[in-house]
Amino acid sequence: MTAQRLSGQEVSTASAARPRKPxxxxxxxxxxxxxxxWAFAAPGLILFFLTTGYxxxxxxxxxxxxxxVLPTQASTFIGLDNYxxxxxxxxxxxxxxxxxxxxxxxxxATVALGLLFAVLLQKKMPGRTxxxxxxxxxxxxxxxxxxxxxxxxxxxxxGAVNWFIxxxxxxxxHAVPWLEQRWTGLIAISLxxxxxxxxxxxxxxxxxxxxxxxxxxxxxxxDGANAWHKFVHVTLPGIRGTLLFVLVLQVIxxxxxxxxxxxxxxxxPAGSTEVPLTYMYKQAFSFLDFGYGSAMAFILAIFIFIVSxxxxxxxxxxxxxxx
Amino acid sequence: MTATSFKPKSLxxxxxxxxxxxxxxxxxxxxxxxxxxxxxxxxLMVAPFMIMVSAxxxxxxxxxxxxxxFLPQTxxxxxxxxxxxxNNFAGFFGNSAYVSVLTTVASVVIxxxxxxxxxxxxxxxxxxxxxxxxxGLMIPGIVVIVPQFVLAKSLNMLDSLEGLVFFYTAGxxxxxxxxxxxxxxxxxxxxxxxxxVDGAGILRKFLVLYIPxxxxxxxxxxxxxxxxxxxxxxxxxxxxxxxxxRTLPLGIAAFQGEHSTAWGLVFAASTLAVxxxxxxxxxxxxHLIAGITTGAVK
Numbered sequence: 169m170t171a172q173r174l175s176g177q178e179v180s181t182a183s184a185a186r187p188r189k190p191x192x193x194x195x196x197x198x199x200x201x202x203x204x205x206w207a208f209a210a211p212g213l214i215l216f217f218l219t220t221g222y223x224x225x226x227x228x229x230x231x232x233x234x235x236x237v238l239p240t241q242a243s244t245f246i247g248l249d250n251y252x253x254x255x256x257x258x259x260x261x262x263x264x265x266x267x268x269x270x271x272x273x274x275x276x277a278t279v280a281l282g283l284l285f286a287v288l289l290q291k292k293m294p295g296r297t298x299x300x301x302x303x304x305x306x307x308x309x310x311x312x313x314x315x316x317x318x319x320x321x322x323x324x325x326x327g328a329v330n331w332f333i334x335x336x337x338x339x340x341x342h343a344v345p346w347l348e349q350r351w352t353g354l355i356a357i358s359l360x361x362x363x364x365x366x367x368x369x370x371x372x373x374x375x376x377x378x379x380x381x382x383x384x385x386x387x388x389x390x391d392g393a394n395a396w397h398k399f400v401h402v403t404l405p406g407i408r409g410t411l412l413f414v415l416v417l418q419v420i421x422x423x424x425x426x427x428x429x430x431x432x433x434x435x436x437p438a439g440s441t442e443v444p445l446t447y448m449y450k451q452a453f454s455f456l457d458f459g460y461g462s463a464m465a466f467i468l469a470i471f472i473f474i475v476s477x478x479x480x481x482x483x484x485x486x487x488x489x490x491x
Numbered sequence: 492m493t494a495t496s497f498k499p500k501s502l503x504x505x506x507x508x509x510x511x512x513x514x515x516x517x518x519x520x521x522x523x524x525x526x527x528x529x530x531x532x533x534x535l536m537v538a539p540f541m542i543m544v545s546a547x548x549x550x551x552x553x554x555x556x557x558x559x560x561f562l563p564q565t566x567x568x569x570x571x572x573x574x575x576x577x578n579n580f581a582g583f584f585g586n587s588a589y590v591s592v593l594t595t596v597a598s599v600v601i602x603x604x605x606x607x608x609x610x611x612x613x614x615x616x617x618x619x620x621x622x623x624x625x626x627g628l629m630i631p632g633i634v635v636i637v638p639q640f641v642l643a644k645s646l647n648m649l650d651s652l653e654g655l656v657f658f659y660t661a662g663x664x665x666x667x668x669x670x671x672x673x674x675x676x677x678x679x680x681x682x683x684x685x686x687x688v689d690g691a692g693i694l695r696k697f698l699v700l701y702i703p704x705x706x707x708x709x710x711x712x713x714x715x716x717x718x719x720x721x722x723x724x725x726x727x728x729x730x731x732x733x734x735x736x737r738t739l740p741l742g743i744a745a746f747q748g749e750h751s752t753a754w755g756l757v758f759a760a761s762t763l764a765v766x767x768x769x770x771x772x773x774x775x776x777x778h779l780i781a782g783i784t785t786g787a788v789k
Contacts, residue, residue, distance in 0.1 A: 197611070197612060197613045198612070198613060199612050199614065199693075200693065202614070204612070204693060205608040205611075205612035205614040205617075206608070206614070208604045208605065208607050208608035208697075209604070209605045209608035209609065209620070211601045211604060211605070212601045212602055212604060212605030212664050212668055213605065213620065215601065215657075215660065215661040215664055216623075216624060216627060216661060216664045216665060217623075218642070218661070219639060219642070219658060219661035219662070220627045220630065220635065220661070220662075220665070221623065221627070222638075222642070223635035223638035223639050223642060224630065224634070224635055224638075226635075226638035226641070226642075227634065227635050227637060227638045230637060230638060230641075281532075284528075285528075285529065285532055288525045288528055288529050289529060291525075293522060293525055293526055293529070294526065299529050299533050301772075301773065301776065302533045302536050302537055303532065303533065303536055304772070305536065305537075305540070305769060305772070306536060308718055308722070308768050308769075308771075308772045308779075309722070309765055309768060310721070310722035310723075310724065310739075310740045310764060310765075310768070311722065311724055311740075312722075312724045312740035312741075312743055312744050312761075313543075313740070313743065313761040313764055313765055314539075316743065316744070316747050316757060316761065317539050317540075317542075317543050317758075317761065318539070319747075320542075320543075320546075320754055320757075320758075321539060321542065323555060325554075325555070326554065326555040326556070326557040327555065328542055328559035331557055331558050331559055335557075335558065336558070363535070363536070363539070366536075367536070368783065371780055371783055371784070372783060372784055375780070375783075375784040376784075420631070424631045424633060426633065426725065427724050427725060431744060431747075445633055448633075449633075449636075449725075452636070452637050453640075453729060458637050458641070461637050462637045462638070465633065465634045465635075465636070465637065466634070468634070469630070469631065469634045472631070
């Protein structure tokens with residue numbers, strides 16, 4: 169599956185010119201000495217286990233301790249106290265709620281708009297490649313640059329967004345203090361999320377649209393289907409797997425929203441726009457409470473895992489029922 | 492274009508021709524609507540960048556222009572000069588380039604070796620190890636940021652650009668290995684066996700056969716590693732405190748924090764940070780898209 173993609177754009181014709189599968193000539197896959205594959209794999213595996221595997225275990229360990237940053241002071245084992253503390257911490261719940269609000273405001277819009285523009289850009293049109301590049305530029309730009317840029321656009325006095333709303337559209341007669349209140353702040357952060365992630369959804373969905381067989385559209389046309397029917401009965405089922413993949417990754421991304429909040433509102437005013445990662449990061453690196461920070465990170469990771477699993481399970485089963 | 496030569500003939504009779512003409516006309520309206528919507532979307536994508544570049548090219552003022560300038564009204568390079576010289580963005584740019592280039596080289600070299608081992612050989616624990624790598628792709632980096640910080644401290648890698656390279660490279664390994672393995676597996680077995688007949692050892696096969704054939708995938712891995720390192724902020728924020736060791740994202744964010752109204756300078760530095768990204772993106776567009784859609788599209 170991945171192999172066909174790597175070679176670029178020759179997508180739907182792939183079945184004819186399919187890359188050959190490697191012959192599984194058993195003998196030649198066996199290394200001449202047992203250590204040969206390990207010698208090749210070692211640098212990568214060591215780096216990976218040192219910086220991801222080991223820290224994951226270590227993170228769990230730290231979360232059970234009142235961890236001391238100073239080497240001279242001993243850390244004390246406190247069991248699940250960090251976890252119960254998080255579940256009883258109103259600021260933690262505020263941050264989780266904010267991530268949920270961010271998710272609901274940004275993810276459906278990002279995926280829907282990504283799909284819309286993917287469908288529009290699928291067929292030939294003048295400037296197609298240029299448009300695809302323009303939509304993708306926010307994706308490759310650093311979060312720091314785009315977050316500060318949006319902070320600037322959402323400035324209360326004479327900011328571009330307030331100019332657009334008050335002077336251009338005349339929707340409001342006073343400047344909205346976007347980043348100085350909870351809900352408007354979350355709206356601004358969500359708009360940045362949509363703007364930055366839309367291009368990624370577009371490119372992934374565009375690639376999968378190319379894989380929907382032309383003959384299916386032709387068959388639907390013979391049955392007298394209009395454009396909307398084709399979209400619902402041919403396109404959507406054809407890209408279902410990719411759509412689910414995009415949705416799950418966007419949901420995970422929404423729970424991991426971080427640099428944009430840090431740089432646009434820094435969780436303020438008074439912690440009202442804090443999200444789980446900004447709160448966790450501050451606990452760990454401003455208050456040096458590593459144990460508490462790790463516990464929150466673990467709760468978030470478990471939660472993300474369950475949500476992703478449920479999405480695959482729920483949406484995956486639904487598709488079986490539809491068949 | 493065929494429609495114009497076709498139209499006059501079809502006008503009088505032939506039921507078939509009329510149907511043809513009818514199906515042509517809505518298509519053209521539809522194309523116009525499509526282009527119009529896409530242009531609107533593209534304008535919304537680009538407008539913020541136009542405001543950014545305009546502000547960077549205009550004299551710095553405390554009061555923002557109202558209405559906002561999408562194109563600069565007066566041109567000056569003062570913000571760029573000041574950012575580059577007085578505020579040490581030349582240094583930050585150099586740090587970012589150093590870290591990103593080293594990360595790119597290291598992650599491509601190391602992951603091509605790892606991917607080769609997984610693609611070319613059968614060995615004990617192979618599938619288990621590969622599942623762990625894939626699982627590593629799913630773990631959000633931030634979950635392990637606390638123990639990674641503890642680790643970096645014990646490895647003496649705080650406040651060090653090489654330390655950044657080490658952790659950035661490690662962070663790319665799972666993805667680039669996954670990407671390259673798929674490519675190495677497609678190298679025809681016959682070529683490998685032909686080299687065996689010629690008496691070539693495994694290292695020679697790797698360097699002379701597999702690596703050259705995998706060039707497109709290596710380019711994909713390189714583009715991803717470079718952009719990942721160039722744009723990264725959170726880890727750099729966590730481990731770098733020496734102001735001379737800042738990378739561009741760190742320098743820009745810190746500068747904005749200290750001079751909250753010097754937007755012209757912030758955006759001059761931001762524009763300088765974005766230019767290499769766009770250059771790498773446009774040059775490696777095909778490879779980047781190949782990487783993004785790997786695994787996503789069945």
